[in-house]
Amino acid sequence: MKLKLPKLKKRFKYGIAGLLIVFITSSAFYNPSEKYFEIAKNLDIFATLFKEVNTWYVDDVTPATLMKTGIDAMLASLDPYTNYISEDQIEDYRTMTTGEYSGIGASVGTRDGRILIMMPLEGFAADKAGIKIGDEIMAIDGISLADKTYDETSQLLKGQAKTDVVLSIKRYGNEKPIDITITREKIQTYNVPYYGMVTENIGMIKLTDFTRDASKEVNDALLALKAKGAEKIIFDVRGNPGGLLDEAVKISNIFVEKGKEIVSTKGKVKDWNKTYNGLSKATDTQIPLVVLTSGTSASAAEIVSGVIQDYDRGVLIGENTYGKGLVQATRSLSYNSKLKVTIAKYYIPSGRCIQAIDYAHRNEDGSVGKMADSLRMPFKTAAGRLVYDGGGVKPDITIDHDRFAPITQTLFLKGLLFDYANKYHFEHKTITEAKKFNLTDTEYNSFVKWLSAKEYDYTTKVEKMIKELEEVAQKEDSYDALKPKIDEFKKGIAHNKENDLRNHKTEIMELLEREIITRYYLERGQMEATFDDDLDLKAAIEVLNDEVRYKKILSVE
CATH class of the missing domain: 3.90.226.10 (2-enoyl-CoA Hydratase; Chain A, domain 1)
Incomplete structure (x- = not known):
């Protein structure tokens, strides 16, 4: 069955029941089995319920939104991969399956209410126009992004190829925003970056x-x-x-x-x-x-x-x-919508x-x-x-991969590594090639000094355990007796940022170097920056360089 909401609410509101009843009647007539009777009965209930809600519910409802909510909930009960693709989602779906769209050729992200350039695609419009990682987009064609969502921003950036779009950019080191005109083009994202x-x-x-x-x-x-x-x-x-x-x-x-x-x-x-x-x-x-x-x-x-x-x-x-x-497989529905079904x-x-x-x-x-x-x-x-x-x-x-320490995760998630990489890029016009770049101890100390003025906090594993102990003690009415010892223990294990920055220096430097390298060499540099600390890659090289071991793995002992 092909079912999709008409654009006109009034037509949708009173017409869907009739469409469903036609389907129900024909299905029941040509398939008088118990299964088809159940389908017909439940579709009839759904159609009449939907009509009654739209007619009598105390507040105004949007039929399209209400229907999509119902469809999404129904399909979610099957598996995560069976999805309804509405007409206004078709372009995103095509991009996902073809890797092709018209726009500026850059990924954007949000942080603290700001819209930031995360990665210009090398050789495409944004990159050719001089857009850089970390640029904050303040406005698009004069439209402020102060109250715009990520999706709304994405739609403003996309458009027909060979059309111009003006981005008002706030860049690290510049006091005032700068306007950059970009000519949109057909973007083909690479499967092999x-x-x-x-x-x-x-x-x-x-x-x-x-x-x-x-x-x-x-x-x-x-x-x-x-x-x-x-x-x-x-x-x-x-x-x-x-x-x-x-x-x-x-x-x-x-x-x-x-x-x-x-x-x-x-x-x-x-x-x-x-x-x-x-x-x-x-x-x-x-x-x-x-x-x-x-x-x-x-x-x-x-x-x-x-x-x-x-x-x-x-x-x-x-x-x-x-x-x-x-x-x-994708099945076409009415009104230019689709069903992706397992x-x-x-x-x-x-x-x-x-x-x-x-x-x-x-x-x-x-x-x-x-x-x-x-x-x-x-x-x-x-x-x-x-x-x-x-x-x-x-x-x-x-290969077992160790998790990053809480301080490292916090520095990454709060964007502090990202922000410092922008600062470093502004202060250093060039760096050595990606595979060879390493921060010096002096440069890492400069990063630590910069962090001292920033607000960030985190909870260590031991601190989480102490908190859980407190909660258990409170439930068992033993908290008052244990509180002095718990407070003393908390004081003794309270994390020290300076110590953590020193103790986890290697992994913090690893991520910071990766962020810095992307400012100069984009996605290719991001990949090559991992070569010296990629455990999987090291294991692969070892196996490929050991012909006897390689053949032994692929044979029956």
Whole structure:
């Protein structure tokens, strides 16, 4: 059924019931089964209820908003991936699937009510016009952003290609705002924002999305790296949320022979039960390969990771992937709206489904949980290695990542590292190349001195434990007796900012250096700034440089 709200409220208010009743009558006539009777009955109840609320509710209601709330709540009871896309969301949806839009080519963010430039895309309109990270947008075409939301700001920045937009910018070091005219253009975001050599013979490809042409970008990057002397490849899909299934198949086919099964889908409707094989000649089926994964690598990223593992084509390093083994299709509805609906589960070559959550079987309170390890079924890779379903793709080498200290997290989340990087950029016209840049002890001390005038606070793990102890003591009526000892203990462990800045200097400097490097080298620099402290990357290099170990991981002992 195609259902969408007409633009005219009056027409919507009284017309939807009639439209639904026509559908109900025809459905009931041609499908006199109990299931279709239940559908007809409940649609009739919904239509009449909706009409009564719009007619009699004490305050004015917006029919479109009320309907969308109801639709969203209904679909949320299924899974997080079945969504209603209204007409005014279509452009954002197209951007998400194609990676293409018309605008200035820069990501923006909000902090403390300010709209800030977070990252200009290298080579696009904003970058060419001189927009910098940290610029605060005060107005767009004379329209103040003082009371504008992020979404409203985004709409003002977008527009037809070859049209001008004037940004009033407040920049660090400038007393007065400056006006910068930018000519909008068609922006094509890259699925591969970075590829390069990490050692003399190891190349790295970073894939962040699976929008249109992702496979072409990966293939081009691979060929370019091989031309530069790459004899081994690190393929980074950490943080990649997935995207187009076809692109996942094509990317897998770059490393896996033509004709090999890549993924199959199975759902309620038999027409959606399909098997996808590699259709093209593989670019390279022999080059040693490591795939980096994280807990936020999902969907299409898991297909590629799983295919590489199931065919023993490369070694997976990092964290267990997210566990999204559900396939969505987009169905057109009336009034230019769409429904993105889960239609099937996908299965990788070993036969396993990596879906971690069973949304069809919820707890009494409506919550869902991940599949218990005891319920996961064993499967085998092509070489006979044991792998399991139901919980994402487990890497061959798992890397434990330490959490940043509370002070480091606070400095990052409050934007103090971001702000100091702007200051540093203003005071230093150039820095050395991204891979070699390091702050000196003197420069770090300058940062600490700058922080002394800033307001920020945080709670350490021990302080959290003391607070929990206080709460328990109060509930058990033992607080008065314990209070003197608790106060004494609190005084003894009270955090000292200066000590924490010294004790956690290494990790704070790591993030601060990364922020500073982006001011000079944008997204490419942001990537290269992590090379010297990326545990996953270091592990990948070690494995690729140890041929015996690499082969042993991919074989059955």
